[in-house]
Amino acid sequence: MTVVGVDLGGTNLRVAAVEGGAIVRRQRIVLGEARGVDAVVAAIAELVAEVAGDAAVVPVGVGVAAMLADRRGTVVNAPNLGWRDVAFGAALAARLGARHPLGVYNDVNAIAFGELGAGAGRGARDLLAVFVGTGIGAGVIASGALVEGASNCAGELGHVKVAAGGGAARCGCGADGCVEAYAGGAALQARIRRELAAGASPAVLALAGAVDAAHPGHVDALADDDPWARALWDECGAYLALAIGNALTILNSDRLVLGGGVLGRAPRLRARLVAGLPAVAPAAIMRPLTIVDAALGDDAGLIGAALLAGAGVSLI
Amino acid sequence: MTVVGVDLGGTNLRVAAVEGGAIVRRQRIVLGEARGVDAVVAAIAELVAEVAGDAAVVPVGVGVAAMLADRRGTVVNAPNLGWRDVAFGAALAARLGARHPLGVYNDVNAIAFGELGAGAGRGARDLLAVFVGTGIGAGVIASGALVEGASNCAGELGHVKVAAGGGAARCGCGADGCVEAYAGGAALQARIRRELAAGASPAVLALAGAVDAAHPGHVDALADDDPWARALWDECGAYLALAIGNALTILNSDRLVLGGGVLGRAPRLRARLVAGLPAVAPAAIMRPLTIVDAALGDDAGLIGAALLAGAGVSLI
Numbered sequence: 001m002t003v004v005g006v007d008l009g010g011t012n013l014r015v016a017a018v019e020g021g022a023i024v025r026r027q028r029i030v031l032g033e034a035r036g037v038d039a040v041v042a043a044i045a046e047l048v049a050e051v052a053g054d055a056a057v058v059p060v061g062v063g064v065a066a067m068l069a070d071r072r073g074t075v076v077n078a079p080n081l082g083w084r085d086v087a088f089g090a091a092l093a094a095r096l097g098a099r100h101p102l103g104v105y106n107d108v109n110a111i112a113f114g115e116l117g118a119g120a121g122r123g124a125r126d127l128l129a130v131f132v133g134t135g136i137g138a139g140v141i142a143s144g145a146l147v148e149g150a151s152n153c154a155g156e157l158g159h160v161k162v163a164a165g166g167g168a169a170r171c172g173c174g175a176d177g178c179v180e181a182y183a184g185g186a187a188l189q190a191r192i193r194r195e196l197a198a199g200a201s202p203a204v205l206a207l208a209g210a211v212d213a214a215h216p217g218h219v220d221a222l223a224d225d226d227p228w229a230r231a232l233w234d235e236c237g238a239y240l241a242l243a244i245g246n247a248l249t250i251l252n253s254d255r256l257v258l259g260g261g262v263l264g265r266a267p268r269l270r271a272r273l274v275a276g277l278p279a280v281a282p283a284a285i286m287r288p289l290t291i292v293d294a295a296l297g298d299d300a301g302l303i304g305a306a307l308l309a310g311a312g313v314s315l316i
Numbered sequence: 317m318t319v320v321g322v323d324l325g326g327t328n329l330r331v332a333a334v335e336g337g338a339i340v341r342r343q344r345i346v347l348g349e350a351r352g353v354d355a356v357v358a359a360i361a362e363l364v365a366e367v368a369g370d371a372a373v374v375p376v377g378v379g380v381a382a383m384l385a386d387r388r389g390t391v392v393n394a395p396n397l398g399w400r401d402v403a404f405g406a407a408l409a410a411r412l413g414a415r416h417p418l419g420v421y422n423d424v425n426a427i428a429f430g431e432l433g434a435g436a437g438r439g440a441r442d443l444l445a446v447f448v449g450t451g452i453g454a455g456v457i458a459s460g461a462l463v464e465g466a467s468n469c470a471g472e473l474g475h476v477k478v479a480a481g482g483g484a485a486r487c488g489c490g491a492d493g494c495v496e497a498y499a500g501g502a503a504l505q506a507r508i509r510r511e512l513a514a515g516a517s518p519a520v521l522a523l524a525g526a527v528d529a530a531h532p533g534h535v536d537a538l539a540d541d542d543p544w545a546r547a548l549w550d551e552c553g554a555y556l557a558l559a560i561g562n563a564l565t566i567l568n569s570d571r572l573v574l575g576g577g578v579l580g581r582a583p584r585l586r587a588r589l590v591a592g593l594p595a596v597a598p599a600a601i602m603r604p605l606t607i608v609d610a611a612l613g614d615d616a617g618l619i620g621a622a623l624l625a626g627a628g629v630s631l632i
Contacts, residue, residue, distance in 0.1 A: 067600060150570030154567055157566060161562060250567070
């Protein structure tokens with residue numbers, strides 16, 4: 001069976017035909033200024049027609065970088081697209097018509113399902129996928145099924161609270177103490193540059209070349225040697241372990257998939273996260289758990305959205 | 317359809333025939349000294365035969381107060397029964413035979429499923445049930461299905477970490493900082509008596525009559541007036557809100573069911589827990605959430621185990 005996956009990010013619109021968990025045809029356009037829902041719906045429909053092939057019914061799954069309100073593709077907020085309260089799913093379903101049963105999914109949920117079906121999660125039954133990039137997101141699979149939650153907001157791991165009280169860091173979401181406010185890439189980079197500008201570590205600054213060029217990779221490179229870098233990574237690794245270990249304690253997953261740009265270029269932060277889990281999650285939770293790196297890269301969302309629609313999950 | 321539910325606790329063995337979510341016949345014996353697995357299996361088989369009626373196939377679901385190792389009823393540890401590493405499910409399945417397809421479930425999971433099907437969770441799709449009694453346990457339903465986890469240990473909310481570092485309270489499980497070590501009934505009662513013995517609150521002590529008679533209900537009665545009681549309940553309510561709010565942030569439940577002996581006789585602690593949730597869980601998580609009290613009391617586990625077996629969940 002051919003299924004089409006769509007990855008609707010902030011910069012690119014990517015569409016792929018998926019067969020047996022592998023991409024067989026793909027298209028991609030750069031989203032320009034025309035980011036209104038009508039223009040995006042038209043562009044998706046055009047690319048879907050190009051890749052879909054000639055089967056009588058070709059399901060379409062869309063992974064979108066958005067906060068969703070429901071399982072009908074209603075977008076509460078998609079900052080990268082400038083959308084607020086948009087009935088995207090209904091508009092796209094009307095445009096695609098009966099030949100293309102449609103599902104709209106949170107992008108991280110689609111990525112998690114892609115890793116489950118065709119990547120680092122193959123063979124797992126209960127999976128937690130955590131991506132530490134600019135922000136922190138997660139997708140949850142229980143008994144082989146995606147956990148979408150009542151309003152399609154499950155897996156908001158970035159906004160799990162790891163600190164409280166007056167000293168807790170302010171998150172981009174407006175709340176205090178979210179793990180993303182400590183260990184998300186945007187917060188990390190801002191803190192690194194702020195502390196380097198204040199003279200925290202001449203060694204890391206020398207490696208970065210300039211305050212404004214410093215990023216988590218520079219901290220990671222010296223995290224075993226430089227006292228400031230070591231302390232920062234110890235702190236952030238412990239916060240990540242706390243948030244993830246507590247989630248595992250609720251979920252009892254057999255597979256933890258780790259990914260995202262920050263963890264990808266910060267192996268010493270990843271190591272601290274992993275080393276910190278057993279102090280958070282009980283032995284009975286750690287025992288069945290295998291920890292792996294995400295394997296599908298940018299294709300995970302495309303493949304996962306296609307697999308979800310192909311499995312008939314939350315079709316509109 | 318008739319299904320049989322079994323509640324295997326530490327003191328009583330209760331068995332009931334369930335039809336349409338309601339108990340139609342029940343039996344109960346007090347477990348005496350004969351708590352070996354063979355004696356318990358024989359007792360269950362006897363009571364099942366008494367209540368099962370005469371249908372050709374009558375599924376049996378057992379909820380057991382135990383840490384399970386798998387979905388085949390292998391018990392890692394059941395402190396109240398004195399069992400360690402016992403193949404209870406296999407022994408009971410062999411005894412019951414083909415007429416009685418068998419499922420063995422964690423007791424709190426069975427209770428959560430009972431509340432979903434016939435109690436305070438009716439109509440919910442994504443449910444978190446939290447019981448604060450001697451310990452703290454939880455059951456999770458996602459998309460209408462029980463989340464058992466890879467080794468049947470999902471919902472270990474009592475061992476979510478809410479504090480770290482040298483000052484974190486030691487839990488009965490051996491770890492530090494578990495929410496159960498702060499807000500579970502056993503830990504609470506020990507702390508209340510210890511602090512009252514040290515002179516913390518003459519008013520609460522007077523209400524209790526004696527240090528050894530003091531319990532969380534006495535603290536609750538004065539939690540709006542007595543400074544020590546108020547501070548203790550503020551602290552414990554915040555810890556419960558942190559653990560539960562973070563779990564909801566992962567799960568995006570539409571129903572939170574609260575129960576257990578401590579919350580039942582401590583309405584002011586329950587109120588602090590509920591009031592603390594919005595500072596922990598994002599608005600998008602709180603919006604679809606309804607908070608209710610458990611409705612089925614001691615029958616929830618019996619009914620839930622029966623409904624799980626009737627739905628064919630993890631039959632051995």
